[in-house]
Amino acid sequence: MLLPTSLVGSLPQPDWLVDRDNLRGRFPPRVRASEIWKVPAAVLAEAQDDATLAAIKLQEDAGLDIITDGEIRRESYSNRFATALEGVDIDNPGTALDRSGHPNPVPRITGKIRRKHAVQVEDVKFLRRHTTRPIKITVPGPFTMSQQAQNDFYRHPADAALDYAVAVNAEIRDLFAAGADIVQIDEPYMQARPAPAEQYGLQALNAALEGITGTTAVHICFGYAHVIHERPSGYSFLSQLRNCNCRQISLETAQSNLDVAVLKDLAGKKIILGVVDLADMTVESPDTIAARIRKALPYAPAENIIVAPDCGMKYLPRDVAFGKMQAMTAGAAIVRRELQAKA
16 A cells, blocks of 8 residues: 555553553653553453553544554553563662663663563454554564663673564564564664664664564654654664664654655665654644655655654543544545556
């Protein structure tokens, strides 16, 4: 399909499920944060299933072509996977600087990083059972997890990143086997910390993708708009991704007003084009979305573009998220009709 639409990953979790004031009033948790859940632990999984069903329907009602689980079961995009690994002490956390420079409690690496078991396979199976549309699941990237931990074991941070990569690779294989059509690796810290990303981050990302034959994506962003308010006008780490083994690259253009000429550096990759501004609580018009898509067309062929929000919608009010998804699908339809009329 020309210009298919998709989320980057997350949707707002419902107020009855999580304490959204708690969620909004803190940096994204890197260790477990069970205090955000309003539902007792005994029925939490059932409640998360119900909320995930609502997230699936919300996307379908908005007209999205590729469906995610909305990351409803997660306290943050990364901590559910990162805290399920062997070799990390989550009961006695360490400290690391967030991408904003704020110190945050993080998993403390005390031994060799290993995946003990599949973490998100049941999430994929649930999603596959409840939609007939293509599905995408997201996993945190090895470089980003290595930056969101205190390393008390490895002699060099690159070694930690590479062991995280082995764990992510095993998870990705199981996610495809469970029915995922697309697996997206979230690597925002490649943008935040380009020097170590250049030194060993790309190597770790490619190790996570080694031998994977399914459709993979990598998401690079400037951070949640709710948390990171100042956006640079360009990426510090982007052209390097032409050498990564993923098929799709997700980037944001709306809030940063990115010069989309940089897409020329990613020739051959499919682009998940962020065209929805998540810092603005005003729902864009379809014409505004269409204009943002058109800006990219001189630099990337339309058949290589997937239309998406800039980043995850986790912090938006639900009605705003739904309105922006509707505008996004309508804006993509405008440009699709224009392109088909010219064909």
